[in-house]
Amino acid sequence: MKPHIESTSLGVRLTFDKKEPGPNWIFIPGGPGMGSESLLSLTKHLPLKGSLIRLDLPNDGRNRQNSPIDLKTWQTALLDAVKGFKHVILVGHSFGAMLIQTMPALEPLLKGVVFITSGPDNTWYKTFAARAQHQNLPNVSGLRKAFLENPSDESYRHYMIHCLPYYFLPKGMIEGGRLFKSLPYHHKPYLWALEHFHPVSKANWVPKIPCLIINAENDYVVTDNPFHQPAYQAKNIDQVVIPKAGHFPWIENLPEVKQAFLNFEKKLS
Numbered sequence: 349m350k351p352h353i354e355s356t357s358l359g360v361r362l363t364f365d366k367k368e369p370g371p372n373w374i375f376i377p378g379g380p381g382m383g384s385e386s387l388l389s390l391t392k393h394l395p396l397k398g399s400l401i402r403l404d405l406p407n408d409g410r411n412r413q414n415s416p417i418d419l420k421t422w423q424t425a426l427l428d429a430v431k432g433f434k435h436v437i438l439v440g441h442s443f444g445a446m447l448i449q450t451m452p453a454l455e456p457l458l459k460g461v462v463f464i465t466s467g468p469d470n471t472w473y474k475t476f477a478a479r480a481q482h483q484n485l486p487n488v489s490g491l492r493k494a495f496l497e498n499p500s501d502e503s504y505r506h507y508m509i510h511c512l513p514y515y516f517l518p519k520g521m522i523e524g525g526r527l528f529k530s531l532p533y534h535h536k537p538y539l540w541a542l543e544h545f546h547p548v549s550k551a552n553w554v555p556k557i558p559c560l561i562i563n564a565e566n567d568y569v570v571t572d573n574p575f576h577q578p579a580y581q582a583k584n585i586d587q588v589v590i591p592k593a594g595h596f597p598w599i600e601n602l603p604e605v606k607q608a609f610l611n612f613e614k615k616l617s
Contacts, residue, residue: 378442383409
């Protein structure tokens with residue numbers, strides 16, 4: 349059965365992997381440019397009550413639009429989309445969570461928020477190269493240079509598929525490879541983030557609503573504990589580190605990711 353798809357007036361694409369009464373769990377992918385299909389291997393396995401909805405911003409992933417790619421456009425579109433639902437739990441993976449953290453206007457609209465393998469600032473971005481060298485990850489600088497010199501959807505795909513060891517542990521490489529090969533890849537939002545978002549990214553609100561932060565023990569893209577600041581050591585914030593897992597922790601350790609969501613669902617109710 350094909351998922352139900354809707355679009356908002358501002359061009360947000362909403363894919364309902366499950367549509368049932370109850371809370372609305374809205375998932376925003378990382379990347380950007382990889383598309384919400386990167387989260388399907390998570391949403392299809394989560395036994396949560398309510399609706400599970402994957403969100404593609406205008407001109408991101410497969411949601412090709414004749415619209416600008418910039419922070420204000422995406423913030424406005426995301427805020428408008430969330431306002432169309434009640435009882436929203438917003439789930440951001442990597443860049444998706446970073447985007448949420450630039451938008452304090454979201455908090456009054458949410459019942460809860462989940463950040464997966466993300467961070468509150470761009471420290472991860474500044475230390476990425478050193479971390480890759482420390483972990484003896486393959487040198488992909490040549491592929492990155494080739495992509496930047498001739499950016500296209502295909503060169504973006506080629507580059508990302510060769511970056512698999514950065515995102516997955518050896519035990520997750522086969523499934524991770526299948527996932528990466530299946531994604532739509534849109535290079536323009538990825539370039540925008542490299543030039544305009546990641547170099548200056550910083551959270552401008554700390555959740556006071558129920559919040560779940562899922563980190564991963566072997567996340568080579570961000571770090572294993574980016575939310576170590578005192579502001580995030582609060583009663584409303586649960587932090588979980590998924591052992592033996594990388595940047596897409598549900599690929600290598602789905603049971604513990606599912607349990608983290610189910611524990612958070614209980615807390616919300």
